[in-house]
Structures are given as C-alpha cells and as structure tokens.
Amino acid sequence: MSIDRRQFLKAAGATGLLGLLGSPLFKVLAPGELEASPELKEGMAKSAKRWAMVVDMKAFPTEESYNKCIEACNKTHNIPQMESEKHEIKWIWAEKYENAFPDSYNGYLTESIEKMKFLVLCNNCDNPPCVRVCPTKATFKREDGLVVMDYHRCIGCRFCMAACPYGARSFNWRDPRPFIKNINPSYPTRTKGVVEKCNFCADRLYRGELPACVEASNGALIFGDLKDENSNVRKTLRSKFTITRKPDLGTFPGVYYVIGGS
Amino acid sequence: MSDKNKIIYVLVVFIVIVSFPFIYNKVKTPTDVNVKLNTPVIDNMTVKQCILPKEQMRHEHMKILNSWRDDVVRGNHREFGKIDGVMYEKSLQLTCLHCHSNKSEFCDRCHTYASVSVYCWDCHVAQKENKL
Numbered sequence: 456m457s458i459d460r461r462q463f464l465k466a467a468g469a470t471g472l473l474g475l476l477g478s479p480l481f482k483v484l485a486p487g488e489l490e491a492s493p494e495l496k497e498g499m500a501k502s503a504k505r506w507a508m509v510v511d512m513k514a515f516p517t518e519e520s521y522n523k524c525i526e527a528c529n530k531t532h533n534i535p536q537m538e539s540e541k542h543e544i545k546w547i548w549a550e551k552y553e554n555a556f557p558d559s560y561n562g563y564l565t566e567s568i569e570k571m572k573f574l575v576l577c578n579n580c581d582n583p584p585c586v587r588v589c590p591t592k593a594t595f596k597r598e599d600g601l602v603v604m605d606y607h608r609c610i611g612c613r614f615c616m617a618a619c620p621y622g623a624r625s626f627n628w629r630d631p632r633p634f635i636k637n638i639n640p641s642y643p644t645r646t647k648g649v650v651e652k653c654n655f656c657a658d659r660l661y662r663g664e665l666p667a668c669v670e671a672s673n674g675a676l677i678f679g680d681l682k683d684e685n686s687n688v689r690k691t692l693r694s695k696f697t698i699t700r701k702p703d704l705g706t707f708p709g710v711y712y713v714i715g716g717s
Numbered sequence: 718m719s720d721k722n723k724i725i726y727v728l729v730v731f732i733v734i735v736s737f738p739f740i741y742n743k744v745k746t747p748t749d750v751n752v753k754l755n756t757p758v759i760d761n762m763t764v765k766q767c768i769l770p771k772e773q774m775r776h777e778h779m780k781i782l783n784s785w786r787d788d789v790v791r792g793n794h795r796e797f798g799k800i801d802g803v804m805y806e807k808s809l810q811l812t813c814l815h816c817h818s819n820k821s822e823f824c825d826r827c828h829t830y831a832s833v834s835v836y837c838w839d840c841h842v843a844q845k846e847n848k849l
Binding site for chain 1: 786790791793795810811839840841842843
C-alpha cells in the first residue's frame with residue numbers, strides 16, 4: 456500500500472497533536488506548577504505569614520552605618536571576602552540609586568540621593584523567578600515568604616542567577632573557606648559550585664532573633680510580618696511613602712525603601 | 718595434554734592471588750577503632766547519654782542526619798524534642814558537635830577505619846577544631 460505526501464503529513468500532524476495532548480508538557484508549563492515547597496506547617500517563629508523588611512535610608516547617615524549591617528551579615532553567615540570581583544559573594548551590599556532603582560532614575564536627582572548608597576539584598580519576592588527556573592528545586596519559597604536555598608541540592612546551573620532581576624545571587628567559583636577570616640562555627644560555609652544568597656536569616660528567625668543586619672542597623676532596618684497589621688513593618692508602610700525595586704516586573708519584592716521625605 | 722600440570726599450578730596461583738584480600742580480611746583480627754568519647758561536655762554530664770540509644774546512633778546516624786537535613790532545610794522543623802527538659806535542635810553543628818567536639822577522634826577515626834568519606838565537612842564546621 457502506498458501513501459502520498461498529503462496523507463503522510465496529515466498522519467504526522469495528527470500523531471504529533473495526540474502526543475502533545477497526552478504529554479506532561481502542559482503540566483510542567485502550567486503556572487504555579489514549578490513553585491516548590493509545600494512545607495512549613497508548623498515551627499517557625501511562629502505564626503508569621505509574610506516576612507518583609509523596610510530599609511529606611513534616612514537612618515543611614517554615613518557609609519559606616521550601613522557597613523555595620525553588611526559586616527554583621529558577613530560574619531554571621533561566613534561570607535568569604537574574595538580577592539577578585541568576579542568571584543565576589545554578596546548577600547547584602549550597597550548600590551547607587553541608578554543601579555538599585557533603574558526604572559525610576561531620571562538623571563536629575565537631588566545631590567544627596569545621587570551620592571547615597573542604597574542597601575540592597577535578596578528581595579525574597581512573592582513571585583520569585585529564581586524559584587520558577589530552578590530545575591532541582593534547590594531554591595524554594597516557604598509559606599512565610601522566605602525564598603531559601605537548599606545547598607545540598609544545588610547543582611550550580613545558575614539558572615536562578617539568570618532569572619533574578621536584582622542580581623542578588625552569587626556563585627561560588629572557588630572554595631570559599633580560605634577566604635573567610637574568622638569562621639563562625641555555628642553556621643555552615645558553602646562549597647565550590649553552589650549558588651548562595653540572603654535568606655532573611657531563616658535560622659535566626661526560628662530562634663526568635665532578628666536578622667543579623669537588622670540587629671546591627673540601629674533601627675534603620677525594620678523587619679516584621681507583612682500580614683500582621685500591628686507589625687513594625689506595617690506601621691512604617693502606613694506612615695511613610697515607600698518604593699520597591701523594579702516593581703514593573705511583578706515579582707512583588709519583600710523589601711521596601713523609604714528614600715526621603717518627612 | 719603435557720601442559721596439564723602447568724595449567725593447574727597457574728590456576729591455583731591465580732585463585733590464591735584473587736581471593737587473598739577476602740581471606741586476609743576474614744583471618745585478621747579487627748583493630749580497635751578507639752573512638753573517644755571524653756570531651757569536656759560529655760565528661761561533665763551526670764548521666765552520659767546521647768539523644769538516642771547508642772546502638773541506634775551507631776547504626777543509623779547517617780540516616781538520621783539525612784532526614785534531619787530535609788526536616789530543617791526544606792520543612793523548617795528544627796526541634797528534635799526535649800530530653801530532661803532540655804530542647805535539642807536537629808543540627809549536626811549545634812547539637813552533635815556540641816557534645817562530640819572531638820571530630821577527629823570521634824567521627825574521623827571510624828570513618829577512616831570503614832573507608833567512608835563523607836562530604837558533611839565540606840560545609841559544616843567542627844566546633845573547636847577549625848582545622849580547615
């Protein structure tokens with residue numbers, strides 16, 4: 456029995472369509488399917504539903520004041536100080552306004568804002584793109600809003616770094632241990648080949664302590680549960696005008712900034 | 718068939734060589750691993766006990782640590798439970814190494830003896846030793 460080209464193409468098309476319909480591809484691509492972590496039913500300090508932070512830039516008068524926060528974080532989490540910028544690991548760092556808020560930059564900023572450095576960190580987004588792209592679910596969002604890393608599971612593919620619009624993730628190109636001055640023995644270091652980032656001090660929160668940077672900030676960083684109307688974060692958001700980084704992207708960051716004003 | 722004897726000799730030698738490691742391990746008396754339990758914290762305990770029975774820790778510590786790691790990292794269930802009113806956290810660094818601060822004499826001796834190389838220490842830090 457012979458088959459002409461028209462019949463062949465019809466058959467091929469039908470088979471392909473059938474295959475597509477039956478394939479799990481749709482399931483994989485459905486939004487929300489790749490969001491990980493069903494966990495965190497209990498524990499956690501204790502009933503928080505959405506951890507968030509407000510960075511009050513007015514309360515950082517000098518470079519020294521925010522450097523304290525950065526140092527506190529570095530010490531707590533054994534963050535290496537690499538020799539080369541290419542290998543840099545950063546959880547919380549300082550950026551110019553134009554880098555931190557590129558979509559609200561106008562070129563004619565007030566002098567003070569132009570000179571100011573803004574503390575930036577992982578935004579622990581409501582809709583984190585890093586979580587969506589992670590093939591091993593090494594990074595996942597917990598029910599209390601924290602986007603955390605499971606370093607045991609990270610394969611170092613760096614998809615999350617490509618997906619993060621804030622550059623908040625760093626890759627360990629080298630073994631970090633030789634570059635940590637004083638190792639804090641109560642927190643693990645990382646290894647070569649994994650991605651790391653700020654996790655809002657998930658372990659400290661569990662013990663009822665504030666994140667290390669918040670503790671060192673002398674009130675300039677305000678931390679609390681966004682879903683609790685009486686939390687410090689909500690009180691600040693009610694009383695002051697705040698902005699978030701790159702709001703157009705729809706990641707809904709959990710870090711808010713008070714830039715100026717009264 | 719004049720080579721029959723030669724073949725048998727060679728075969729015997731071959732079998733002896735191949736089976737030597739197995740026979741050697743059967744015959745030799747095992748050396749004592751000599752794991753040390755006398756750290757300052759353990760010495761100060763009135764009742765010297767681990768958070769789980771000794772036998773269970775000996776045979777299952779790797780499974781326990783593995784499940785702890787998932788509980789803590791993925792589920793944030795960090796509490797192991799209370800023993801004599803003291804809350805213990807599921808943590809290699811904070812719980813296990815708090816008492817067993819002698820990693821080289823406790824963990825390493827046995828792992829070396831059993832020829833097991835673990836990668837826990839690539840990230841986790843032994844409390845006081847810090848020989849990195």
